[in-house]
Amino acid sequence: MTDLDEIDRALLAMLARDATTAAGAMGKALGISQPAAWRRIRRLEEAGVIRGRRLDVDRAALGFGVTVFLGVKLATKGRVSIEDFERAVKAIPEVQVVQHVLGLFDYRLRVVARDIADFERVLRRRIMTLPGVGQVEANVLLSEEERPGPIG
Template sequence: MAADLTAPPDSADLALLRALLRDGSLSAKEAGAEAGLSQPAAWRRIRRLEAEGVIRRRRVALSREKLGYGVTVFMGVKLAAKGRSRVEEFERAATAIPELQLIQHVLGVYDYRFRVVARDLTDFERILRRRIMTLPGIGEVESNVLLSEEKSAPPPI
């Protein structure tokens, strides 16, 4: 488990984070150069930010479209019955569906929000009928097809 953050990130930390957000594959030397730090200083700061849990992991960003997933759908999901064992069973089954790219347990009108990727609407219908609607405890679902994405950003730093 990551240690508690002992002090808020300073301006040098934030400069490193901005560089890594732009390109997570940067070396400590490259990120440090962008932040005005030496390689050893950048490396120490990056390791500290990882140990404190500020940097959770570095990822490769793949193009869904270039991989053939042309449709993104956001779904609101209500469970028919609630209770700890039902929620756990539902979550286990939902996390096994590879097309569910994001599963969020939320408060409000719905119990869960999903982001689903599909090759096209026919593929989404197959995923919906054969995988999502057969999840244990599933109740109501509402689907919203993404037309365009105007902004996708990390937290402001």
């Protein structure tokens, strides 16, 4: 674990709100120089605290108005390798997130689709034909609020 001071936490909070904020603007807001802010950001990246900066795309604006979380239980874990399932599911472009989890299901998938009919097509033609798929449970996303989570 990396020790973070107040300035590090403030930089992380600013980047969590807007990863495009310039180091000079962050430094000015925090009372430090642009080079000092940049050095701190680089140190946080090198320490693995900052793993990258991502583009936040509005899926609905791109025509993907439906998000579904799928719980997937593999039918026979011994006969189909987990690697085969993971490789096949990661090749489906509508599957945005693949999580290997403990519990009732073996995997949790985040799937985007244009509408419910499009989701049904993806489910029937792509997901249900994956190697080892047994039980599947779908939960349609109604609303979502993203939070940056604890920093520090």
